[in-house]
Amino acid sequence: xxxxxxxxxxxxxxxxxxxxxxxxxxxxxxxxxxxxxxxxxxxxxxxxxxxxxxxxxxxxxxxxxxxxxxxxxxxxxxxxxxxxxxxxxxxxxxxxxxxxxxxxxxxxxxxxxxxxxxxxxxxxxxxxxxxxxxxxxxxxxxxxxxxxxxxxxxxxxxxxxxxxxxxxxxxxxxxxxxxxxxxxxxxxxxxxxxxxxxxxxxxxxxxxxxxxxxxxxxxxxxxxxxxxxxxxxxxxxxxxxxxxxxxxxxxxxxxxxxxxxxxxxxxxxxxxxxxxxxxxxxxxxxxxxxxxxxxxxxxxxxxxxxxxxxxxxxxxxxxxxxxxxxxxxxxxxxxxxxxxxxxxxxxxxxxxxxxxxxxxxxxxxxxxxxxxxxxxxxxxxxxxxxxxxxxxxxxx
Numbered sequence: 001x002x003x004x005x006x007x008x009x010x011x012x013x014x015x016x017x018x019x020x021x022x023x024x025x026x027x028x029x030x031x032x033x034x035x036x037x038x039x040x041x042x043x044x045x046x047x048x049x050x051x052x053x054x055x056x057x058x059x060x061x062x063x064x065x066x067x068x069x070x071x072x073x074x075x076x077x078x079x080x081x082x083x084x085x086x087x088x089x090x091x092x093x094x095x096x097x098x099x100x101x102x103x104x105x106x107x108x109x110x111x112x113x114x115x116x117x118x119x120x121x122x123x124x125x126x127x128x129x130x131x132x133x134x135x136x137x138x139x140x141x142x143x144x145x146x147x148x149x150x151x152x153x154x155x156x157x158x159x160x161x162x163x164x165x166x167x168x169x170x171x172x173x174x175x176x177x178x179x180x181x182x183x184x185x186x187x188x189x190x191x192x193x194x195x196x197x198x199x200x201x202x203x204x205x206x207x208x209x210x211x212x213x214x215x216x217x218x219x220x221x222x223x224x225x226x227x228x229x230x231x232x233x234x235x236x237x238x239x240x241x242x243x244x245x246x247x248x249x250x251x252x253x254x255x256x257x258x259x260x261x262x263x264x265x266x267x268x269x270x271x272x273x274x275x276x277x278x279x280x281x282x283x284x285x286x287x288x289x290x291x292x293x294x295x296x297x298x299x300x301x302x303x304x305x306x307x308x309x310x311x312x313x314x315x316x317x318x319x320x321x322x323x324x325x326x327x328x329x330x331x332x333x334x335x336x337x338x339x340x341x342x343x344x345x346x347x348x349x350x351x352x353x354x355x356x357x358x359x360x361x362x363x364x365x366x367x368x369x370x371x372x373x374x375x376x377x378x379x380x381x382x383x384x385x386x387x388x389x390x391x392x393x394x395x396x
Contacts, residue, residue, distance in 0.1 A: 030048040030049075030051070030052055031052065032048070032051055032052070033048055034047065034048075034051075034058050034062060034063055034064035034066075035062050035063060036063040036064055036065065036066065037064050037066055037189075041066070041189075043066065043189045043190075043192060043193045046189075046192050046193045046196040046197075046201075047064060047066065047189065047192050049196065049201055050192055050195065050196055050201075053201075055078070055081065055082045055195075056078060056192060064188065064189075065188060066187060066188055066189030066192075066270070067187050067188075067189065067269075067270030067271070068187060068188050069129050069185050069186070069187060069325060070129065070130050070185070070186045070187060070188050070190070070191050071126065071127050071128060071129060071130065072107070072116065072124065072125060072126055072127075072128055072129070072130050072134070073101075073103035073106065073107055073126035073127065074103075074130075074188075075130040075134075075135070075138065075186075075191060076103060076106040076107045076109070076110045076116060077103055077106040078191065078195070079106075079110065079115075079138060079139075079142055079195075080105075080106040080109050080110065082195065082199070083142050083143065085109050085110060085113040085115060085142055086113055087109065087112045087113050088112070088113060088114055089111075089112045089113075089114060090112060091111055091112055091118075093108065094107075094111070094118050094122055094123050094124035095121065095122045095123050096123040096124060096125065096126070097123075097124050097126060101126065103126055107124055107126055110138070111124065113141075113142075114141070115137065115138045115141055115142065116134065116138065125346070128346055128349070129185035129186070129345070130185065130186055130191070131182060131183055131184065131185060131186075131342055132180060132181055132182050132183070132184050132185075132186060133155075133156070133158070133159040133162075133163075133180075133182030133183065135186055135191065135194060136159050136162040136163045136165075136166055136172075136180075136182070137159060137162040139162075139166065139171070139194055139195065139198040140161075140162040140163075140165035140166055140198075141162070142198075143198045143199060143200075145165040145166065145168075145169045145171070145198060146165055146168070146169075147161070147163075147164035147165035147166070147167060147168030147169065148161070148164055148168070149164055149167075149168070150163050150164040150167035150168070150174075150180075151167075151174075151178055152167070152174040152178055152179060152180040153178050153179055154179045154180055154181065154182065154336065154337065155180050155182055156182060159182050163180055163182070166194075166198070169197075169198070170197065171194060171197040171198050172194070172197075175266075176218070177218055177219065177262075181332065181336065183332055183336055183340070183341055183342040184329070184332050184336075185325075185328070185345075187270060217229045217261070217262055218262060219258065219259070219262055221262070223247070223248055223251055226251065226258075226261060226262075227247070229261075230261065233264070234274070235264050235265065235268055235274055235275060236264070236274065236275045237274045237275065237276045237277075237286075247280075250280050250281045250305075254280070254281030254305040255305055255310075255312070255334070256281075256303075256305050256312060256333075256334035256335075257281045257305055259333050259334055260283060260303065260330060260333060260334065263329075263333045266329065266333070267326055267329040267330055267333060268285075268326060270325075271287070271322040271325060271326060272287035272288065272322065273285045273286060273287050273300065273301070273322055273326055274286065274287070276299065277299075281304065281305035282302070282303065282304040282305070283301075283302070283303045283304075284298070284299035284300075284301070284302055285299060285300055285301035285302075285303070285326060286299050286300045286301075287300065287322070290317070290320070293317050293319070293388050293389060294386055294387050294388040294389060295386045295387075296315075296386055296387055296389070297315055297316075297317060297387070297388075297389045300316060300317050300320060300322075300323055301314070301315070301316040301317075301323055301326055301327060301330075302314070302315045302316070303327075303330055310395065310396055311393070311394065311395045311396070312334065312335075312393075312394040312395075313391070313392070313393055313394075314327055314330070314331075314391065314392040314394075315389055315390065315391040315392070316389060316390050316391075317389055317390075318352045318355055318356070318381060318389060318390035319356065319359075323390075324348060324349065324352060327348070327392075328341070328344075328345040328348065331344060331345065332345075335375075335394070338373060338374075338375065339372035339373045339375055340372060343372075344372065344377070344379075347368075347370075347379070348379065348390070348392075351366050351368070351379065351380050351381055351390070352381065352390060354366055354381070355381030355383070355390070361383070362383075362384070362385075363383065363384050364381065364383045365380055365381060365382045365383065365384075366380040366381055367379070367380035367381075367382060368380050374396055375394055375395065375396055376394075376395050376396075377392065377393065377394050377395075378392065378393045379391070379392040379393070
């Protein structure tokens with residue numbers, strides 16, 4: 001059985017005080033603010049209002065870390081301190097949740113309230129990221145929100161009523177392309193915004209902390225519109241296209257290429273990475289300080305669609321948490337409707353954690369072959385005298 005190991009960045013602690021009686025605060029006037037949440041942030045008021053009301057707090061260094069991925073255990077802790085959930089079951093503890101776990105009571109409260117499910121093996125996966133679908137179920141149920149309809153196109157029957165409840169109560173409108181991305185993860189800021197609205201602290205349409213703020217293109221955009229977007233967007237460091245003919249071919253034929261461009265803001269939000277170069281159906285992602293880790297990995301993240309609608313390749317520096325975050329967003333963007341990208345993301349986390357744990361071994365790999373639907377996937381850490389990175393091959 002694969003060990004449930006996850007990277008430290010996804011297991012970072014959320015400081016949560018006990019719930020206190022809410023007090024009214026003046027708009028945009030707060031007794032405590034976080035140095036990493038600017039007044040220009042779309043979730044500035046959400047975070048600081050929740051802090052004033054004693055529901056959440058930040059870290060000792062005065063930060064909130066809004067872009068940190070939220071885990072299931074932290075989501076349980078935050079909700080369990082904000083509202084008394086209605087326990088309706090008496091389920092035994094999950095296999096991976098000993099009573100010594102600091103989040104035992106929080107997670108068991110949500111499990112016995114029917115708000116958080118165990119997997120088929122009886123595990124609760126406390127360190128796994130909370131998905132947007134799970135978030136919808138938790139908040140709609142905990143705050144007794146009801147709804148029957150929504151216009152979002154990628155919501156499964158499992159979560160449809162919960163998403164409808166959020167939609168009809170002005171907690172969410174989804175993304176501009178009419179998707180909800182139920183398998184996608186949440187940041188601390190995103191969860192704060194959704195709780196803020198679900199609690200009735202603000203009724204406002206739109207996922208202001210979720211959807212692109214400046215993205216002016218979509219899957220229906222023309223080649224000219226996409227070209228102009230790339231030239232003007234700070235996310236594309238080169239800012240120009242050198243080979244219009246090849247670019248045109250890639251937009252039309254190479255699976256995933258156009259999706260990555262259109263969703264670049266969602267994919268890169270909260271990170272320091274940019275698209276530093278791209279060719280025919282390939283992208284390199286880097287931050288300004290990244291340096292090659294081996295002889296073969298020439299970028300922090302390399303994504304390629306190297307055969308027409310047939311094969312995808314991903315390689316990345318697994319020692320950089322932002323790399324894992326961006327890669328999983330790419331996978332969800334390109335393959336979210338084709339197979340369970342959430343499960344694949346958990347597998348990536350586990351293999352990365354194992355690679356980090358055994359970083360002192362000169363030669364190491366945990367390459368695995370799996371199948372998801374019509375896709376055959378090879379993935380894992382590969383380390384020897386030339387290679388020291390995570391790579392993945394996805395083929396139909």
